[in-house]
Amino acid sequence: MRYEGAVYRPPSEAYSLIIQVTLGCSHNKCTFCSMYKDKKFRIRKLEDIFEDLQMARAYYSTVKRIFLADGDALILKTEDLEKILIKIKELFPECERVGVYATPKDIIRKSEEDMIKLKNLGLKIIYIGVESGSEEILKDIKKGVTGNEMIEAGKKVRKSGIKLSATLISGLGGKEKWEKHAVESAKVISKMNPDYLGLLTLMVERNTEMYEKIQKGEITLLSPKEVMIETREFIKNLHVSNCVFRSNHASNYAPLAAVLNEEKEELLGQLDDFIDGNCDFKSEVYRRL
Ligand code: SF4
Numbered sequence: 001m002r003y004e005g006a007v008y009r010p011p012s013e014a015y016s017l018i019i020q021v022t023l024g025c026s027h028n029k030c031t032f033c034s035m036y037k038d039k040k041f042r043i044r045k046l047e048d049i050f051e052d053l054q055m056a057r058a059y060y061s062t063v064k065r066i067f068l069a070d071g072d073a074l075i076l077k078t079e080d081l082e083k084i085l086i087k088i089k090e091l092f093p094e095c096e097r098v099g100v101y102a103t104p105k106d107i108i109r110k111s112e113e114d115m116i117k118l119k120n121l122g123l124k125i126i127y128i129g130v131e132s133g134s135e136e137i138l139k140d141i142k143k144g145v146t147g148n149e150m151i152e153a154g155k156k157v158r159k160s161g162i163k164l165s166a167t168l169i170s171g172l173g174g175k176e177k178w179e180k181h182a183v184e185s186a187k188v189i190s191k192m193n194p195d196y197l198g199l200l201t202l203m204v205e206r207n208t209e210m211y212e213k214i215q216k217g218e219i220t221l222l223s224p225k226e227v228m229i230e231t232r233e234f235i236k237n238l239h240v241s242n243c244v245f246r247s248n249h250a251s252n253y254a255p256l257a258a259v260l261n262e263e264k265e266e267l268l269g270q271l272d273d274f275i276d277g278n279c280d281f282k283s284e285v286y287r288r289l
Helices: 046-059 078-091 104-109 112-120 135-140 147-160 174-192 209-215 224-237 264-275
Strands: 017-020 065-069 097-101 123-131 163-170 196-201 243-247 256-260
Touching (some): 078 112, 123 174, 174 224
Parallel strands (some): 065 097
């Protein structure tokens, strides 16, 4: 396969065929993110995307899932996305799910009819990096999106019938804003009511603005126990239904899984075990992005 630069995908797309339809991220300003710093954003030509799909068809006998990378495939015009999804149907009739990362602004720009058209052509899951529900933290990290836009986008995805997967980052407000991060994120996620919710834990890379802020003492990282206290506060305030919650990414200090709110009490109990010192945290050396 032909890939340009580093390619990122959600953990649940580990076995998917990855096809780059854009290169990089159209926003590329978040203070904690170094993923696409080396890439100038552009949308790839349709003929190049089709060629990649044909190459993959010649190489793989069965493809059940396809993830359209990089940062925000939904920025493509609906008619171009339709052509890509139709080509996928022609070449990979066995494909059960196509997924994309999308920014809330991409989603808000699309009409409800467009979203339904895309769903009917095979777009089955959209991943949104919410990161935090706190307006203050969203501004601090230069996310370029408000909590209300996150909610509007999330509701639109769910209304279209496409599965919604949202991601938050523990520790993003540091010791200074952990409580705001927990409570406000719970408010936003409760209103979005995603099908899947992933919780990563902040890891800071040197080539980011966040790293510089930490060096200057503007943000203080949470300890593993403080991450659990923040997570507990978040879960306590969360009101969702039938949401598959996972915090088992390589960046996390502790593996957590539950269906929320149905298994909320059990999850709070697990968090208490970590907070009370009854369970060990993952060692810092084993954490990864
Ligand atoms: S976090 Fe997402 S939106 Fe922000 S710069 Fe990174 S890829 Fe782009």
